[in-house]
Amino acid sequence: LAKTTQPISMDSYEGQEVNITCSHNNIATNDYITWYQQFPSQGPRFIIQGYKTKVTNEVASLFIPADRKSSTLSLPRVSLSDTAVYYCLVGSGTYKYIFGTGTRLKVLA
Amino acid sequence: DGGITQSPKYLFRKEGQNVTLSCEQNLNHDAMYWYRQDPGQGLRLIYYSQIVNDFQKGDIAEGYSVSREKKESFPLTVTSAQKNPTAFYLCASTFGGGSSGEQFFGPGTRLTVL
Numbered sequence: 001l002a003k004t005t006q007p008i009s010m011d012s013y014e015g016q017e018v019n020i021t022c023s024h025n026n027i028a029t030n031d032y033i034t035w036y037q038q039f040p041s042q043g044p045r046f047i048i049q050g051y052k053t054k055v056t057n058e059v060a061s062l063f064i065p066a067d068r069k070s071s072t073l074s075l076p077r078v079s080l081s082d083t084a085v086y087y088c089l090v091g092s093g094t095y096k097y098i099f100g101t102g103t104r105l106k107v108l109a
Numbered sequence: 110d111g112g113i114t115q116s117p118k119y120l121f122r123k124e125g126q127n128v129t130l131s132c133e134q135n136l137n138h139d140a141m142y143w144y145r146q147d148p149g150q151g152l153r154l155i156y157y158s159q160i161v162n163d164f165q166k167g168d169i170a171e172g173y174s175v176s177r178e179k180k181e182s183f184p185l186t187v188t189s190a191q192k193n194p195t196a197f198y199l200c201a202s203t204f205g206g207g208s209s210g211e212q213f214f215g216p217g218t219r220l221t222v223l
Contacts, residue, residue: 034211042214043217099144100151
């Protein structure tokens with residue numbers, strides 16, 4: 001299973017775009033990259049998933065370079081309610097999801 | 110509405126007691142999971158089950174046991190052998206496809222040992 005590395009924490013101001021990068025140097029050919037969001041005392045919530053290039057949905061974008069050794073979650077115009085922990089996961093064909101410590105994003109007014 | 114329910118929300122246990130945490134899903138998902146989360150930490154996998162009557166140990170299975178007699182239910186028992194059981198416990202499910210499938214999480218159970 002590919003190990004991921006993310007920044008421990010980030011601060012941002014309301015209205016700014018936030019980019020959180022995840023490194024996964026040992027990603028396998030069949031692995032997908034998935035991001036989850038977790039608020040305190042709640043279960044994580046799926047944000048976005050991708051395999052290569054760029055994926056966009058109503059809440060975020062995911063950028064994956066050609067070598068797939070990293071990925072960047074982009075949150076446009078964050079608000080205070082985006083303060084949460086964000087997890088990057090990689091894997092495929094296995095039921096053993098590996099959650100790291102995640103990135104604690106704090107959005108300031 | 111489809112989803113995952115966990116009960117109870119809060120649970121207190123005396124040392125030496127076994128307790129069982131409930132997890133039910135009506136999403137018709139094949140796979141179910143149990144995670145443990147300690148303060149300021151990520152999620153650690155305790156057990157997972159791909160299909161009924163089958164389950165596998167995760168990374169921290171010692172002191173825990175599970176059963177999967179029905180597709181919609183995956184209870185977790187925290188036994189007295191678990192030395193430090195105070196934590197937040199999360200149950201999840203996926204339709205299938207391993208880790209390329211979206212996990213849906215329940216609201217969690219916070220267990221405190223008195």
